[in-house]
Amino acid sequence: MTIDLGAMVLRRPVDDDAPDGLLLCTDPEVAQWNAVPDVVDLESALAWCRRGADWSDGRHTTWHAADGTTGRLLANCSLYAIDPEDRTARIGYRVAPWARGAGVARTVVDAVTRWGFDELGLVRVQLDHTVANVASCHVAQASGFVLEGILRSSYVDGSGVRHDDHVHGRLVTDRAPALPRPRMSAG
Numbered sequence: 398m399t400i401d402l403g404a405m406v407l408r409r410p411v412d413d414d415a416p417d418g419l420l421l422c423t424d425p426e427v428a429q430w431n432a433v434p435d436v437v438d439l440e441s442a443l444a445w446c447r448r449g450a451d452w453s454d455g456r457h458t459t460w461h462a463a464d465g466t467t468g469r470l471l472a473n474c475s476l477y478a479i480d481p482e483d484r485t486a487r488i489g490y491r492v493a494p495w496a497r498g499a500g501v502a503r504t505v506v507d508a509v510t511r512w513g514f515d516e517l518g519l520v521r522v523q524l525d526h527t528v529a530n531v532a533s534c535h536v537a538q539a540s541g542f543v544l545e546g547i548l549r550s551s552y553v554d555g556s557g558v559r560h561d562d563h564v565h566g567r568l569v570t571d572r573a574p575a576l577p578r579p580r581m582s583a584g
């Protein structure tokens with residue numbers, strides 16, 4: 398299953414993503430804001446890719462964005478906590494350091510959310526981020542997630558510091574954002 402975004406392709410994680418997955422998961426900003434503490438070496442990165450590729454429990458669909466030309470891993474994005482009865486899910490994301498600042502996150506978050514509405518019949522997707530993570534707030538708003546409130550002292554970052562979280566939500570009935578194409582080499 399793939400979503401073709403032109404300059405990027407969204408697909409399930411594959412084993413070959415493991416070396417770049419290790420670099421992504423051990424990046425300091427990822428460690429601070431969306432840590433993957435069990436990825437510490439190539440073997441654990443491979444296991445992380447395989448967990449992401451296994452959607453059989455119905456609770457998550459994890460996607461990797463790959464460069465449409467080179468195939469290199471650019472980002473990881475999961476619809477998780479999928480509740481088929483309430484038709485809700487949450488979304489989380491991490492962009493590789495070499496792909497940041499080009500519009501990758503907002504493009505991926507929008508595409509995965511729309512896929513969840515269309516293919517899973519979701520009605521609501523929730524996106525939480527630490528208030529201090531300003532870039533993530535830009536991503537949320539650009540990809541159509543309305544700021545709904547603050548969860549006080551709800552997130553403990555990679556250094557053990559507690560933070561308030563912003564809660565954003567996007568409903569299937571919300572107007573979809575008009576996004577510019579990501580600024581990538583393959584155009």
Ligand SMILES: CC(C)(COP(=O)(O)OP(=O)(O)OC[C@H]1O[C@@H](n2cnc3c(N)ncnc32)[C@H](O)[C@@H]1OP(=O)(O)O)[C@@H](O)C(=O)NCCC(=O)NCCS
Pocket residue numbers: 426427430431490491492493496497498499500501502503504525526527530531532533535536539
């Ligand atoms: C946050 C993150 C996902 C952004 O990915 P990205 O592909 O660079 O995001 P985009 O290019 O789509 O958009 C980034 C936006 O944040 C802005 N931004 C980037 N760094 C910023 C900073 N330090 N302060 C303020 N704004 C910032 C950019 O200008 C852009 O805003 P704009 O579209 O209004 O110009 C990425 O940096 C990342 O993976 N960080 C570590 C993990 C993480 O924070 N995950 C999210 C947890 S909720």
